[in-house]
Amino acid sequence: MSLSSIVAHITALPVATPLGTAAVLAALNKFLPRRMADTLAILATLVTLFTETLLLYSVRSQPFVYWYGGWAPRSGAALGICFVIDPLSCALAMLISVLVLVAFVFSLRYFDSIGTMFHVLVLGFLAAMSGFAFTGDLFNLFVFFELMSASAFALCGYKNEETTAQQGALNFAITNTIGAFLVLCGIAMLYSRTGALNMAQIGRALGQQSDATVITAFVFLLVGFYVKAAIFPFHFWLADAHAVAPTPVCILLSGIMVQLGVYAVARVYWAIMAGPFAAHRGALMSLLLVIGTITSLLGAIMCFGQRHLKRLLAFSTISHTGLLVIGFALLDPHALSGVALYVAGHGLVKASLFIGAGILLHRYGSVDELELRGRAQRHHFSGIVFLLGALGLAGVPPNLTFLGEHAIDHAATLVHQDWIPVIFAFSGAITSAAVLRVYGRVYLGWGDRESLRTGKQIPEERETAGPHHRIPAVMILPAFLMVIAALGLTLTPKLRRAAETGAFTMADTAAYQSRVLDGAHLPNTFAPPGQTALTPTLISTSCAIVFGLLLAAWSLSPLWPKQDVIVRPFKLVMGGLRSLHSGHVGDYVAFLTLGAAAIGIVLGLLIRRFGM
Amino acid sequence: MSLFPYLVAAWLFCIGLYGVVTSRNFIHLVMCLAVVQSSTYVLLLTIGYRIGGMPPVFAGVPVGTPAVDPVVQALMLTDIVVEATVVALLLSLAVQVHKGTGTLNPDHLRELQG
Amino acid sequence: MNPRFRRYFFLISVVAFFGVFAWGLHDLPPFGHYRGPYGDILNHVAVYERHATDVVTAVNFDYRGFDTLGEESILFMSVIGTSLLLRPQKKETDNNDGKADNSLQRDLDESERRRAPAASDAARVLTLALVGPLIVFGWYIVTHGQLTPGGGFQGGVILATPPLLVYLAGDLKTFKRITRQEWVEAIEGAGIFGFVLVGLLGLFVGGAFLQNLLPLGQTGSVISAGTVALLNIATGLAVSGGFVQLIYVFLEQTLEVKLRVQGGK
Numbered sequence A: 001m002s003l004s005s006i007v008a009h010i011t012a013l014p015v016a017t018p019l020g021t022a023a024v025l026a027a028l029n030k031f032l033p034r035r036m037a038d039t040l041a042i043l044a045t046l047v048t049l050f051t052e053t054l055l056l057y058s059v060r061s062q063p064f065v066y067w068y069g070g071w072a073p074r075s076g077a078a079l080g081i082c083f084v085i086d087p088l089s090c091a092l093a094m095l096i097s098v099l100v101l102v103a104f105v106f107s108l109r110y111f112d113s114i115g116t117m118f119h120v121l122v123l124g125f126l127a128a129m130s131g132f133a134f135t136g137d138l139f140n141l142f143v144f145f146e147l148m149s150a151s152a153f154a155l156c157g158y159k160n161e162e163t164t165a166q167q168g169a170l171n172f173a174i175t176n177t178i179g180a181f182l183v184l185c186g187i188a189m190l191y192s193r194t195g196a197l198n199m200a201q202i203g204r205a206l207g208q209q210s211d212a213t214v215i216t217a218f219v220f221l222l223v224g225f226y227v228k229a230a231i232f233p234f235h236f237w238l239a240d241a242h243a244v245a246p247t248p249v250c251i252l253l254s255g256i257m258v259q260l261g262v263y264a265v266a267r268v269y270w271a272i273m274a275g276p277f278a279a280h281r282g283a284l285m286s287l288l289l290v291i292g293t294i295t296s297l298l299g300a301i302m303c304f305g306q307r308h309l310k311r312l313l314a315f316s317t318i319s320h321t322g323l324l325v326i327g328f329a330l331l332d333p334h335a336l337s338g339v340a341l342y343v344a345g346h347g348l349v350k351a352s353l354f355i356g357a358g359i360l361l362h363r364y365g366s367v368d369e370l371e372l373r374g375r376a377q378r379h380h381f382s383g384i385v386f387l388l389g390a391l392g393l394a395g396v397p398p399n400l401t402f403l404g405e406h407a408i409d410h411a412a413t414l415v416h417q418d419w420i421p422v423i424f425a426f427s428g429a430i431t432s433a434a435v436l437r438v439y440g441r442v443y444l445g446w447g448d449r450e451s452l453r454t455g456k457q458i459p460e461e462r463e464t465a466g467p468h469h470r471i472p473a474v475m476i477l478p479a480f481l482m483v484i485a486a487l488g489l490t491l492t493p494k495l496r497r498a499a500e501t502g503a504f505t506m507a508d509t510a511a512y513q514s515r516v517l518d519g520a521h522l523p524n525t526f527a528p529p530g531q532t533a534l535t536p537t538l539i540s541t542s543c544a545i546v547f548g549l550l551l552a553a554w555s556l557s558p559l560w561p562k563q564d565v566i567v568r569p570f571k572l573v574m575g576g577l578r579s580l581h582s583g584h585v586g587d588y589v590a591f592l593t594l595g596a597a598a599i600g601i602v603l604g605l606l607i608r609r610f611g612m
Numbered sequence B: 001m002s003l004f005p006y007l008v009a010a011w012l013f014c015i016g017l018y019g020v021v022t023s024r025n026f027i028h029l030v031m032c033l034a035v036v037q038s039s040t041y042v043l044l045l046t047i048g049y050r051i052g053g054m055p056p057v058f059a060g061v062p063v064g065t066p067a068v069d070p071v072v073q074a075l076m077l078t079d080i081v082v083e084a085t086v087v088a089l090l091l092s093l094a095v096q097v098h099k100g101t102g103t104l105n106p107d108h109l110r111e112l113q114g
Numbered sequence C: 001m002n003p004r005f006r007r008y009f010f011l012i013s014v015v016a017f018f019g020v021f022a023w024g025l026h027d028l029p030p031f032g033h034y035r036g037p038y039g040d041i042l043n044h045v046a047v048y049e050r051h052a053t054d055v056v057t058a059v060n061f062d063y064r065g066f067d068t069l070g071e072e073s074i075l076f077m078s079v080i081g082t083s084l085l086l087r088p089q090k091k092e093t094d095n096n097d098g099k100a101d102n103s104l105q106r107d108l109d110e111s112e113r114r115r116a117p118a119a120s121d122a123a124r125v126l127t128l129a130l131v132g133p134l135i136v137f138g139w140y141i142v143t144h145g146q147l148t149p150g151g152g153f154q155g156g157v158i159l160a161t162p163p164l165l166v167y168l169a170g171d172l173k174t175f176k177r178i179t180r181q182e183w184v185e186a187i188e189g190a191g192i193f194g195f196v197l198v199g200l201l202g203l204f205v206g207g208a209f210l211q212n213l214l215p216l217g218q219t220g221s222v223i224s225a226g227t228v229a230l231l232n233i234a235t236g237l238a239v240s241g242g243f244v245q246l247i248y249v250f251l252e253q254t255l256e257v258k259l260r261v262q263g264g265k
Helices: A003-010 A013-027 A034-058 A087-109 A117-134 A138-156 A163-194 A199-206 A212-228 A236-244 A247-273 A278-304 A309-329 A333-364 A380-394 A400-414 A420-443 A473-491 A495-507 A509-517 A535-556 A568-580 A585-608 B004-022 B026-048 B070-101 C003-025 C038-050 C055-063 C065-085 C103-108 C121-143 C152-159 C161-169 C172-178 C181-205 C227-255
Strands: A064-067 A082-085
Touching: A003 A034, A013 A034, A013 A117, A013 C065, A013 C181, A034 A087, A034 A117, A064 A509, A082 A087, A082 A117, A082 A509, A087 A117, A087 A247, A087 A333, A087 A473, A087 A495, A117 A138, A117 A247, A117 C065, A138 A163, A138 A199, A138 A212, A138 A247, A138 B070, A138 C065, A163 A199, A163 A212, A163 A236, A163 A585, A163 B004, A163 B026, A163 B070, A163 C003, A199 A247, A199 A509, A212 A247, A212 A585, A212 C003, A236 A247, A236 A309, A236 A585, A247 A309, A247 A333, A247 A495, A247 A509, A278 A309, A278 A420, A278 A568, A278 A585, A309 A333, A309 A400, A309 A420, A333 A380, A333 A400, A333 A473, A333 A495, A380 A400, A380 A420, A380 A473, A380 A535, A400 A420, A400 A473, A400 A495, A400 A535, A420 A535, A495 A509, A585 B004, A585 C003, B004 B026, B004 C003, B026 B070, B070 C038, B070 C055, B070 C065, B070 C152, B070 C227, C038 C055, C055 C065, C055 C227, C065 C181, C065 C227, C121 C152, C121 C161, C121 C227, C152 C161, C152 C227, C161 C172, C161 C227, C172 C227, C181 C227
Parallel strands: none
Antiparallel strands: A064 A082
16 A cells, blocks of 8 residues: 555545534533643644645645545546645645644633634634635535635634724625625536536536636636635725734734635636636736736735734735735746745745734734834844844745745746736835834834824734733744744745646646546646746845835835825825725625626626637 | 526625615624525526426435436535524624624724725 | 715626626526536435435435535534624623612613513413424434435424523523533534544545445435434534524523623723
């Protein structure tokens, strides 16, 4: 028996372990002491992580398919549900487990865990995200999507003392639920057309045909998943939710859940839609490039205008998710490998930045940049997280984000979209400038208290138990480990190559289909070897960090204009953008409807009228 | 005529969204969301329907009798559970919002702007 | 956006959205002509392979049993989430320690105004008489899922209604006495854990998670369809426990939670 045939038996564990542990913790809610619950939850996460590591090791040369209940397909028709274990889904699941582990470790000092409920919900979240990464069945994808939502909604409203937390969670829940219904409608339409729920089978049944049903179904799936990914114009809920969620939950929402929306669209595209859209790649590419660019620019600008630290980081997440969409929009395996690396790099960096915010909240009882001015001058040590985090957001080498951007830039030059590095530089500059500005104001005491009056001030209570005069190791250590990992992993030999293999395997639609439906044992697809120029990406990232530093310094200096005539237009724009983010769920749903309609119409017109 | 049942689903989706957008009460809004959800029931069941098909329960009926699609019914069952639970979650959020702010009207909640 | 502008903005968007939706729908196979193959294959093989006459249950608990694990977990997470969100806040208390006697506080405390008048004797007798039959009926629905429409979800909901009837006929105190929270949580957790356990046993015995490990029995008998029956019972436990807990936390929140700080809101 080979290793992989033994390992295949544990495929169910990344879902079964967290769910089983959650059930035990819930059943013993009243009896388990707090530390026992912590231990069990962390153990379950470690088992999950270990399983996924084994899975990744076993698929390094060849992916495999696991059929639940033993229902292997018959003559190309799937009867049951399968998990498709390939390198990219394993790596993604490992990233999920690592972030969940960090969230649990951080929450060891959480003051009020209400029995075991927090643990139960986070474990459910873990099971949902792992299943979401692995599944090869479209409806199963929806089920895990909803499981992810149900636990995330509750976790987001965790602080039930704060009315803003309840409102943020409501906005989050309503918009995401509508997104889920759109996904379900898309699934129903594809099912009606093909009579299948297995992604490979749907893809094979559709072949190359791209009629109105297929296009609309894809638009619905795209919109539904991009609501979760917080892509313009569906992004409004994200800042509301992230600003109010407890820090460990922010780590998970911003670090990985949002990116799973991008992953789902990529998975659906390569498994199902690559055939139907083979002749219309141009249409899809232009549409997604536009959406991604707007998201990225908007997120960056809004990010800079915030004084609430978590909200600032939330908008930075929107900006970077926009960059991920740009990467996916190139519909190229090289770019996909870049997206995968970028997700890992951004997830680690963003999680440690949120921990940095959590540390400030723990120590000083506030996440308001102006209130915190100069208060952390004696704690430079924890400030390093912000400095390194800013470098990560700008994509400075040797960050993982740099490797990711490099792969995307390379793919962009192949299709003559040479402007893409500029967008990366812009978003990197503005978001890192915002983080650097926070560092300068909070840790160095630069700038004044008046300059940023426009941002929203949301009161926030401490989440952690005392003593507050020192920063516990369970907070600072994971943050450091993650920023260092984001730097150090880049030096791992062959990481880039492994990511390319993962991406090419995921993007090999024909191999995917015969693996799932015909039980074929096909090895991974390998990328053609070749060297690529580093220059555009180096220029882009150094511009990002230089402009980021300059902008941060300018915004903290007395030269930063206050009521000048010069900044009038800028203020008008900012005011307009701010009023769009009204916190009113009706507005959000109206924009969602408009966005869904617009994407459908534009894609339909591009394909039908302009033959793209 | 064969398009009509599908259009019912689309109509329910849109009218539910209208309720969500214009609602002045979160409880009402949650119910409108349930209307949106019911459009997915209609869509799923419509898709699996077969004229003259019997229910997919073969108690006392020979296998092979034309029956409607059992899969969409199973999916719909999942869908119903999802709805019931999401509604419970949303209502509990609405209860807490009301307790904290004294209002259920989204127009009166502006703490998250900007 | 002001409400008026939002309405017009939305109306324009939704007309376009409806157009896109309808455009996608017009290419679907005509109504009443389901083409398969998934459903047709299952309609043909499920009775032979699973000895279950209700194909929907066979799909839910066997062929696509993994979906149902996810679905049950959605219910589970929502119940835990609702209990979490509706937990008494720090400024509130949920024990009746007589503080509500303060008249100032009673004015502010909405829960006092929500007290319903006592049920009439006729209503009491009728609802209490339903409790026994409902338990039997719920159990019947849970255990006959593989034969006729029904199963763990439907039966579980029915099993959750008797405590609610007790509340309607009696009062909250009685309701809370018969639904001890420790027990409700234990039942719910046991349901989820049972599902996972059956799945893992299938892994050890049969070779795949959720693989059938019991004899299939005779088609049409109560003990048939292998693990489908076990999974139905696990689901029934989880659903009934979950719904009782939902009712519990909502009732407690609206009727019993009091402001702790006098006059402060």
